[in-house]
Amino acid sequence: MSSYLTIKWADAKPGEMRKPEAAALPATRLQMAVEDFDCVREAKAKNMPSVVFVFSEAKEKRDLGVRAIFDPKKAMEGKEELTSAAKTSLTVYERVFENVQDLPLRILMRFFQCTRMDVTKVPAGTHPDIAEPGAPLILIVDAQGKVSQALPGTRIDSRAMSVGMLDVLRKGGIRDIDSTCTATMRLMDEMEKTLAAKAKLEVKMEELRKSLADYEAKDRKRPNKSGQSLPPSASTERARKAVEDFQPLLDAADKTFAELKQRDAAIIRSVGKDLSAWQAASAPSLQTASVSSSGGGDESGKSATMRTWTSASGRTLEGRFMQLDRDIVVLAKPDGGTVKIQVDKLSAADQDVARRMAAPGSL
Helix, strand or coil: CCHHHCCCEEEECCCCCCCCCCCCCHHHHHHHHHHCCHHHHHHHHCCCCEEEEEECCCEEEECCHHHHHCCHHHHHHCEEEECHHHHHHHHHHHHHHCCCCCHHHHHHHCCCEEEEEECCCCCCCCCCCCCHHHCCEEEEECCCCCEEEEEEHHHCCHHHHHHHHHHHHHHCCCCCHHHHHHHHHHHHHHHHHHHHHHHHHHHHHHHHHHHHHHHHHHHHHCCCCCCCCCCCCHHHHHHHHHHHHHHHHHHHHHHHHHHHHHHHHHHHHHHHHHHHHHHHHHCHHHCCCCCCCCCCCCHHHHCCCCEEEEECCCCEEEEEEEEEECCEEEEECCCCCEEEEEHHHECHHHHHHHHHHHCCCCC
16 A cells, blocks of 8 residues: 555644633533644634544653562663553554555545644643543544544444544535545546556666666777777666666656646545535534524524525525425525425535434534
């Protein structure tokens, strides 16, 4: 597997974090900590979800056990070893992130900002969930900076992470993320084959250039009584022509790989644009809705916020979501009337908004 699919980690420090209240729930404490992470703020600014790998490299002194009985001096000196949290961090990193066969996870992580955060020096009293004893910990954060999933050391594995990241992307409006991942996997296969072919061509070119250099060296050693430069030998001319004839093959391989990289970058950009478009379209619907004072089953209580709805053709309409009856979206207009629209007549982003607002437990 080439380095092209290697997870690109950025290293970051936790920095200063607000100390949570003792009575705060773990989820609240984690969210507060994440909001203080510069790396999450940066990802949010780029409309990117993020994965934060909280780990430890702490060491502690331990005596030499039974051997200390026979050598008390060694017992006093002790031996530095990784703490249990640091050992687990190392094991998880090697098992989950250095397993080059796990293509689905590696492909998914290319749509996320991936950050490693060493919390060795974070005092446990400052933030119990992020401090060294709590490592390792995986935080999957959506593009709005909200913690979607927190996986402690015992639950960090490829499958759990893939499920968590897919959930973030789907909730972020990437409806066809499965087909996107499949397309990326096929593209990666093409890139691997192109890289392998390109490597063989480069080896061949190196051989041809070496042969040319050898013939040129022999030409320089030829006796020259006239004092004038001698023309290249026939062998040198053939070697030079072989290099010139072979160069277009290498150029073509470089061009093919560059085109594949452009296609790959376009896929990643499209995911980012979809996330950004979904946030822009659904921002009003994410506000807290006011609840009907009657306490009855008024469907309009699901969302008291007027928003702009966009049709598939680009036309807009102001309205408050009331309900989704089969395939019909019912909106309350500002003048008090109602309007019914087929859901498939709305833009893709607004179709997602309507379905989410209609789901049980939604606003």
